Amino acid sequence: MKRLFVILITCILFIGCSKQQILSGNSKESINLQNEEFTNESNRENENKMQMNVKVGDRNFIATLKDNEAVDVLVEMLKETGITIKMSDYAGFEKVGALETNLPTNNQQITTQPGDIMLYQGNQIVLFYGSNTWNYTQIGHINNLSGWQEALGNGDVTITLSLEEKVE
Structure with a gap:
């Protein structure tokens, strides 16, 4: 019974950690997209400066x-x-x-x-x-x-x- 409980907890932790990595990856992608949008906006502003x-x-x-x-x-x-x-x-x-x-x-x-x-x-x-x-x-x-x-x-x-x- 202890063994089954330990395996169950390990599986739950493993699933939780992999979800965190997926979210982390998406967050990094989202941050990269936001940075790219900011850079493009800054470039447009500089192009328009008189x-x-x-x-x-x-x-x-x-x-x-x-x-x-x-x-x-x-x-x-x-x-x-x-x-x-x-x-x-x-x-x-x-x-x-x-x-x-x-x-x-x-x-x-x-x-x-x-x-x-x-x-x-x-x-x-x-x-x-x-x-x-x-x-x-x-x-x-x-x-x-x-x-x-x-x-x-x-x-x-x-x-x-x-x-x-x-x-x-």
């Missing part, structure tokens, strides 16, 4: 643009010609300049970082060299901040926005 030149005085900076309706409209404008904007200093952490038109907004409460480019009230471009928390629509971010604050300097500056080729 870049914009931000010329401040004689310095040129490259910004990676966000994917939203405001950026889509801005890109269409930039396909026709560059946009020159006179920027004024505000509160020692940002430069603000008016566009000649309104862009669609998708405002969110955001804490900005140096290099962020935002849309304020639908018709003002804001370049950050400091930090602020407010409602903005994200436009993009400067890729390399080396010399960014110095280029923006004190007082008013004039910037020119133009399109950069797609990231490969």
